[in-house]
Amino acid sequence: MQLKMALAGNPNAGKTTLFNQLTGARQHVGNYPGITVDYKEGSLQYLNRTIIITDLPGTYSMTAYSAEELLARDYLVNNRPQVVINIVDASNLERNLYLTCQLLELGAPLVVALNMMDVAEARGIEINAAILAQHLQVPVVPIIARNGFGKEALLSAAMDIASTQQQWNPLNISYGDDLDGTLKELVAKISAESLMGETYHPRYTAIKYLENDEQILAKGREISPQTAQILEQIVAKTADHTYRTLDVYPEALIADHRYGYIKSILRQGVISRKFDADRLYTSDKIDKVLTNRLLGPVLMLGILFALYHFTFSWSETPVAWLENGFSWLGDFVEQRLPDGVLKSLIISGIIDGVGGVLGFIPLIMFMFFGIAILEDSGYLARVAFMMDRIFRIFGLHGSSVMPFIVSGGIAGGCAVPGVMATRTLRSPKERMATLLTVPFMNCGAKLPVLALLIGTFFSENKAQYMFLFTLLTWVVAMLAAKLLRSTVLRGAPTPFVMELPPYRFPTIRGLCIHTWERTYQYVKKAGTVILGISILLWAMMTFPGPPSDVANSFQQKRQAVLDAAHPGVALALQQNSEPLADEVRLLKERLTEISNAEAEVALRHSIAGRIGIGMEPVTLLAGFDWRTDIALIGGFAAKEVIVSTLGTAYSMGKVDTEESTSLSDRLKADSHWNRVVAIAVLVFIMFYSPCFVTLVCIAKEASWKWAAFSMTFNTIAAFLMAMAVYQIGTFFNLG
Ligand code: GDP
Ligand code: MG
Numbered sequence: 001m002q003l004k005m006a007l008a009g010n011p012n013a014g015k016t017t018l019f020n021q022l023t024g025a026r027q028h029v030g031n032y033p034g035i036t037v038d039y040k041e042g043s044l045q046y047l048n049r050t051i052i053i054t055d056l057p058g059t060y061s062m063t064a065y066s067a068e069e070l071l072a073r074d075y076l077v078n079n080r081p082q083v084v085i086n087i088v089d090a091s092n093l094e095r096n097l098y099l100t101c102q103l104l105e106l107g108a109p110l111v112v113a114l115n116m117m118d119v120a121e122a123r124g125i126e127i128n129a130a131i132l133a134q135h136l137q138v139p140v141v142p143i144i145a146r147n148g149f150g151k152e153a154l155l156s157a158a159m160d161i162a163s164t165q166q167q168w169n170p171l172n173i174s175y176g177d178d179l180d181g182t183l184k185e186l187v188a189k190i191s192a193e194s195l196m197g198e199t200y201h202p203r204y205t206a207i208k209y210l211e212n213d214e215q216i217l218a219k220g221r222e223i224s225p226q227t228a229q230i231l232e233q234i235v236a237k238t239a240d241h242t243y244r245t246l247d248v249y250p251e252a253l254i255a256d257h258r259y260g261y262i263k264s265i266l267r268q269g270v271i272s273r274k275f276d277a278d279r280l281y282t283s284d285k286i287d288k289v290l291t292n293r294l295l296g297p298v299l300m301l302g303i304l305f306a307l308y309h310f311t312f313s314w315s316e317t318p319v320a321w322l323e324n325g326f327s328w329l330g331d332f333v334e335q336r337l338p339d340g341v342l343k344s345l346i347i348s349g350i351i352d353g354v355g356g357v358l359g360f361i362p363l364i365m366f367m368f369f370g371i372a373i374l375e376d377s378g379y380l381a382r383v384a385f386m387m388d389r390i391f392r393i394f395g396l397h398g399s400s401v402m403p404f405i406v407s408g409g410i411a412g413g414c415a416v417p418g419v420m421a422t423r424t425l426r427s428p429k430e431r432m433a434t435l436l437t438v439p440f441m442n443c444g445a446k447l448p449v450l451a452l453l454i455g456t457f458f459s460e461n462k463a464q465y466m467f468l469f470t471l472l473t474w475v476v477a478m479l480a481a482k483l484l485r486s487t488v489l490r491g492a493p494t495p496f497v498m499e500l501p502p503y504r505f506p507t508i509r510g511l512c513i514h515t516w517e518r519t520y521q522y523v524k525k526a527g528t529v530i531l532g533i534s535i536l537l538w539a540m541m542t543f544p545g546p547p548s549d550v551a552n553s554f555q556q557k558r559q560a561v562l563d564a565a566h567p568g569v570a571l572a573l574q575q576n577s578e579p580l581a582d583e584v585r586l587l588k589e590r591l592t593e594i595s596n597a598e599a600e601v602a603l604r605h606s607i608a609g610r611i612g613i614g615m616e617p618v619t620l621l622a623g624f625d626w627r628t629d630i631a632l633i634g635g636f637a638a639k640e641v642i643v644s645t646l647g648t649a650y651s652m653g654k655v656d657t658e659e660s661t662s663l664s665d666r667l668k669a670d671s672h673w674n675r676v677v678a679i680a681v682l683v684f685i686m687f688y689s690p691c692f693v694t695l696v697c698i699a700k701e702a703s704w705k706w707a708a709f710s711m712t713f714n715t716i717a718a719f720l721m722a723m724a725v726y727q728i729g730t731f732f733n734l735g
Contacts, residue, residue: 001049002049002050002051002052003049003050003051003052003082003083003159003162004051004052004054004079004080004081004082004083005051005052005053005054005081005082005083005084005085005158005162006053006054006056006075006076006079006081006083006084006085007019007053007054007055007056007084007085007087008056008059008072008076008084008085008086008087008099008103009058009086009087009088009089009096009099009115010058010059010060010088010089010095010096010099011058011059011060012058012089013058013087013088013089013096013115013116014087014089014115014116014145014146015055015056015058015087016040016055017145017146018085018087018113018115018143018145019040019042019053019055021145021148021151022042022044022053022151022155023042023043023044023053024042024044040054040055041053041054041055042055046155046159047159049159051155054075054079054081056071056072056075056076057071057072059072059099060095060098060099061098061099061102062099062102062103062106063208063211063213063251064213064214064215064216066423066425067423068423070215073106076103076106076108077106077199077200078199080168081108082109082161082162083109083110083111083158083159083161083162084103084108084109084110084111085110085111085112085113085154085158086099086100086103086110086111086112086113087113087115087145088100088112088113088114088115089115089116089119090114090115090116090117090119090120090125090127090142091116091119091120091123091125093125093127093266093270093271094259094262094263094266097262097265097266098255098258098259098262100112100136101171101173101258101261101262102258104136104138104170104171105170105171105172105173105204105207106168106170106200106201106204107168107169107170107171107201107204108168109161109162109165109168109169110138110161111138111139111140111141111154111157111158111161112132112133112136112138112139112140112141113141113143113145113150113154114127114129114132114140114141114142114143115143115144115145116144116145117142117143117144117149117150118144118146118147124273125271125272125273126271126272126273127142127270127271128269128270128271128272129141129142131268131269131270132265132270135265135268135270136265137171138161139157139160139161141153141154141157168201170201170203170204172203173257173258173261174257175207175210175250175253175254175257176253176257178238178241178242178245178253179210179238179242179250179253179254179257182210182234182235182238182250183203183206183207183210185234186205186206186209186210186231186234186235187202187203187206189227189230189231189234190202190205190206190227190231193224193227195220195223195224195227195231196216196219196220196223200216205220207254209231209232209235210235210238210250210251210254211250211251211254212235212249212250212251217232220232235250238250282503283378283503286503287382290379290382291382291385291386296382296386297386300382300383300386303374303379304410304467304470305463305467307367307370307371307374307410307411308411308462308463308466308467308470309463310366310370311363311366311367311370311411311463311466312363312451312462312463312466313462313463314366315362315363315365315366318362319359319360319362319363319451322358322359322361322362323359323662326351326352326355326358326359327662329351329355330347330351330352330355333346333347333351334347341542344538344542345535345538345542348538348541348542348648349534349535349537349538349539349648350531350534350535352644352647352648352663353530353531353534353535353537353538353641353644353645353647353648354526354527354530354531354534354644355644355647357448357526357530357640357643357644358523358526359448360447360448360451360643361519361522361523363447363448363451364412364444364447364518364519364522365515365519367411367412367447368412368514368515368518368519369511369515371410371411371412372506372510372511372514372515373506373511374410375514376504376506376507376510376511376514377503377504377505377506378503378504379503380405383401383405383410384398384401384402384405385398387401387404388401390478391478392493393478393482394478394479394481394482394485395430395433395481395482395484395485395486395489395493396430396433396434396437396478396481396485397425397427397430397434397493399425400422400425400430400433400434402421403418403419403421403422403434403435403438404418404434404437404438404441404474404477406418406421406438407419407438407439407441407443408441408442408443408444408446409441409442409470409473409474410470411442411447411466411470412442412443412444412447412518413441413443413444414443414444414445414521415438415439415441415443415690415691415694415697416693416694416697418438418439418441419435419438419439419694419697419698419701420697420701422434422435422438422701423701427491427493429485429489429490429491430485430491430493432484432489432702432706433481433484433485433489434481435698435701435702435706436480436481436484436698436706436709436710437477437478437480437481437484438477439690439694439698439710439714440473440476440477440480440686440687440714441473441477442469442470442473442686443639444518444522445638445639445640445691446639446685446686448640448642448643449639449642449643449682449685450466450469450682452643452646452663452664452667453667453678453681453682454466454469454682455664456664456667456668456678457667457668457673457674457675457678458675458678469682469686472683472686473686473687476686476687476721480717525638525640526640529638530638530640530641530644533634533637533638533641534641534644534645534648537608537630537634537641537644537645537648538648540606540607540608540630541603541606541607541608541609541630541648541649542602542606543606543607544605544606544607545602545605545606546598546601546602546605547605550601550605551598554594554595554597554598554601557594558591558594558595561587561590561591561594562587562591565583565587566583569581569583569584569587603627603649604626608630608633609626609630611629611630611633612625612626612627612628612629612630612633613626615629616629621723621726621727622680622684622719622722622723622725622726623676623677623680623681623722623726623730624677624680624681624684624722625672627646627649627650628646628681630645630649631643631645631646631649632684632685632688635685635688635691636689636691636692637691637692638691638692638693639685639691642685643663646663646667647663650663650666650667650670675729675734676725676726676729676730676734677726679725679729680722680723680725680726680729681722683718683721683722683725684718684719684721684722685718686718687714687717687718687721688714688715688718688719689710689711689712689714689715689718690710690711690714695707695710695711698710
């Protein structure tokens with residue numbers, strides 16, 4: 001017979017690590033609370049039985065505060081696993097046992113896995129598992145999930161529980177005279193009506209009523225409105241009483257008593273410290289400096305600045321290699337293939353398109369590697385902790401920080417997991433404000449555009465500008481959040497406690513895996529989605545082509561120039577004998593000019609060109625010419641396409657005198673582009689509509705109405721900002 005087993009625990013307690021140890025499944029192990037919101041399933045064979053294991057989302061509690069808590073609880077009561085393994089971080093026992101306490105109150109058949117015994121030991125904490133087990137009255141097995149220590153013992157304890165404990169057995173904790181009395185009253189009523197009797201024990205339902213659990217309250221009202229009304233009246237009376245006498249609501253009293261219960265157990269000799277009790281542990285010592293109120297943010301900015309500096313300076317050479325490689329490839333094809341549509345497709349559509357994206361791989365890898373160090377060492381959690389103070393000012397929540405960082409708050413994330421990570425937020429309004437502002441961050445797809453334009457127009461101060469543009473995304477996101485939270489999403493803030501996992505030395509292997517996983521995503525996208533969109537855009541930029549009389553007139557012009565030249569000069573050009581004499585070079589330049597003009601006319605006649613030109617009168621207010629418009633439209637599909645489309649637009653419009661040059665050189669040479677235009681374009685790209693996939697994701701997480709809002713609001717706001725930059729910059733002649 002199959003056996004169902006669930007893993008429950010606080011975020012970062014090591015659930016996923018244990019899950020992988022048990023099932024052998026490979027998946028991301030990281031510190032983002034909320035990235036594994038959907039639970040994962042795996043299976044394992046043990047003593048000839050198949051065990052189905054579910055990795056529940058990490059939660060601190062079992063109340064309907066967040067989507068994860070709800071998901072974990074619903075899974076437990078609806079699927080009734082034969083055994084629940086509660087993973088507890090031994091180095092942080094008191095806090096972790098809060099969830100244990102609630103699992104016991106729920107009555108689930110429990111085995112406590114005391115994880116991170118190595119960390120506890122390193123910090124001089126000794127834990128007596130036997131005493132803990134005796135007081136909790138469930139098996140407690142010390143393990144180290146990272147290396148598999150204790151796995152066998154854990155499985156065997158779990159099998160014992162699964163085969164002996166058939167009934168759910170809720171633990172009764174006393175919540176003090178006031179509440180215990182009310183509970184009795186509630187339980188009597190709930191049992192009499194057998195309200196939700198098949199799902200919860202009556203006392204559990206009663207506690208949830210006292211805790212104001214929205215899901216349970218709603219269910220009660222649905223099943224039996226009269227009973228629900230009576231229950232809610234009893235609760236209201238008690239709440240009123242405790243508030244008047246003790247100045248707290250029942251939920252807080254309940255939490256206090258749970259902590260009291262845990263403390264009383266821990267005092268029985270469960271924990272002993274080898275070191276002086278008030279001695280600061282290394283992590284705490286580091287945190288004294290790194291999260292210091294004044295020094296912390298300064299160091300944080302310094303660390304991020306260093307990250308950009310190293311990323312740009314170390315990746316410079318490999319990026320140049322790749323760029324040269326692609327332009328060599330372009331030249332190679334240029335010389336081998338006959339002129340025509342196929343050649344144009346390969347050079348302008350594929351090589352310039354995909355090459356433009358792939359050329360940034362070294363930069364992206366260095367950036368991801370740096371971020372992996374920040375993440376794996378535990379510093380990213382400190383960043384979240386420090387940002388929390390700022391977030392509150394703007395109506396966001398501490399839990400909003402991770403979605404922002406996941407979306408590219410430091411650089412190079414993706415708004416799709418960012419939007420999904422907002423599920424950790426309890427308050428729907430804070431969640432919505434976060435969800436709508438995370439797409440402002442510099443995701444991995446915007447990086448190439450940033451790198452291209454910064455590299456082209458601000459090459460002396462790349463890291464500084466990268467840093468400035470990153471700060472700008474935060475400023476804009478915060479202001480937008482504040483705007484949303486004081487208009488359409490008005491509402492009070494919710495409290496928040498942030499857990500700081502101890503610092504860990506990142507392993508080279510972990511860093512490489514993280515870097516590779518993310519880089520691979522990028523490469524895969526370039527080879528599939530981006531390639532497809534690139535070809536589509538190329539087709540839009542190529543067809544229907546100029547009318548035949550236009551083509552003929554260019555042909556005639558060319559002929560006229562050749563005819564006018566001295567026959568010897570024309571012959572020398574044909575033979576291409578180096579070095580070119582002055583007259584020959586002159587002739588070549590004239591011919592090139594004609595070809596350029598012809599290519600431009602062709603592009604103007606194409607579908608995309610017509611759209612771009614149609615938009616130009618408006619977009620010129622922000623300094624975007626019609627070619628840029630084409631690229632920006634492509635960016636609605638995926639932001640990577642912006643660089644590749646610019647590449648295509650500018651490679652089709654220009655045939656260079658010498659061998660083909662990089663997009664960067666072409667932009668620099670183009671009379672339309674300058675620093676002000678570059679900044680205006682960047683500002684627009686950073687803040688305009690989220691890409692299509694993100695919009696779909698927003699629609700799924702919120703609604704199509706919000707997705708449409710996000711698309712139009714962002715695009716209009718971005719355009720206004722870009723316009724301001726361009727107009728002011730041009731006025732002061734800063735280009
Ligand atoms: P989850 O959020 O509960 O899924 O936690 P994870 O499995 O993602 O683990 C969080 C972090 O703790 C990861 O960096 C793990 O490598 C680390 N970790 C997990 N178990 C242990 C352990 O027993 N010892 C040590 N030192 N680290 C661990
Ligand atoms: Mg996990």
